[in-house]
Amino acid sequence: MNLDVRTIMLVSSALTLMFSGLLALAGKYSGNVKGVGHWALANLLVASGFGFSYSFSSTSPGEHHWPIIAASVLIVSGMCLQYAGIQRFKDKPINWRFAAIAVGAIFLSGIWFTGIHSDVMSRAIANSIIFGVISAACARELLIPAESPLRIAYWLTGISFGAFSMLVFARAVILWQSSADSYGLFQNIPINPLTFLGVCLLQFSTMFGFVLMLDYRLVGELDKLASLDPLTGAFNRRRLAEEASRLQARSIRTGAPLAVVMIDVDHFKKVNDSYGHQVGDEVLKHVAKTIEMAIRADDYFARYGGEEFCILLPSTTKDEAYVLGERLRQVYADNPFLVDGQRLQSTISIGIADSVDVGTDFKSLVLAADKALYEAKLAGRNLVMQHSSLKIPA
Secondary structure, three states: OOOOHHHHHHHHHHHHHHHHHHHHHHHHOOOOOOOHHHHHHHHHHHHHHHHHHHHOOOOOOOOOOHHHHHHHHHHHHHHHHHHHHHHHHOOOOOOHHHHHHHHHHHHHHHHHHHHHOOOHHHHHHHHHHHHHHHHHHHHHHHOOOOOOOHHHHHHHHHHHHHHHHHHHHHHHHHHHHOOOOOOOOOOOOOHHHHHHHHHHHHHHHHHHHHHHHHHHHHHHHHHHHHHEOOOOOOEOHHHHHHHHHHHHHHHHHHOOOEEEEEEEEOOHHHHHHHHOHHHHHHHHHHHHHHHHHHOOOOOEEEEEEOOEEEEEEEOOOHHHHHHHHHHHHHHHHOOOEEEOOEEEOOOEEEEEEEHHHHOOOHHHHHHHHHHHHHHHHHOOOOOEEEHHHOOOOO
């Protein structure tokens, strides 16, 4: 079967253009995910570059190939935008200097080997090297440790860029070692259709990789939104229960203690009645911020309902939890909330239970900590109470 370079370019241009539209549409609804617009424009430029190459009708290697220069600049510009999109996707600053050097190099080499010192073979070698360097840079950005499942998309896309880089570098080596007196892009020699077929397939692979990266990122964002309380930014009750189930299994396996801290804002209804629900919401945010600043990185904090919060403390005893609770109570009481420039004094009550006294069942731990919290309220509020100190049945 004979592979025609022009046909490969035409098909590749059409499919890349379709992917450009797909990514542009996806970017419009991708929320805070960055880099998608760069990828959409990148594919548009690459498709235009292939279109310019296809429009070049001469097959004589000795003629000036100005459309090929334009095509090379468009393709390299698109590849640099792919690189920029990857950096934006990872929330990194874009290295525009690298992009400017790559585009400048492809343009100057084209001018030199076409208009000043006509040498199509050298121009093809230079183009291949520049393509390879950009692809290698993209691969380097993606072949890194990442959390699953985004790691799968990173590595698939990175491997595609790496294979692209090796393919065009191999093309440069083959052309450099070639004994032919001249070279033309559309000459009927095996390296041309095979190289362009491989390049087009790997280009499609990277585009699928971008879509997969976007998909995994959006799924992660949706999962994050579904796990958080929209007002305070703390975990919601469902997510806390999921983490509790995992920590319960670990506690049973290792014998490490597990503690639960229940926190309630004192006289919260009076705050709402006196100042309005908007101020009440600000109080809840203030409580959440105070808790977040006090807990460890491996602790789990959630809004349990209304003005009640819950902290799940792995590998923590009731006495260690009491120290944390007392610190929280004191810090919150010593930092009044400001309402229209006036100090709003607010306090919290705290109940504590651990797996040593209650067992590892999360519901039992919450129930026990809630009983301690209730007793702290009855005892005058602004107190920390342990379940083990109560004179009531568990």
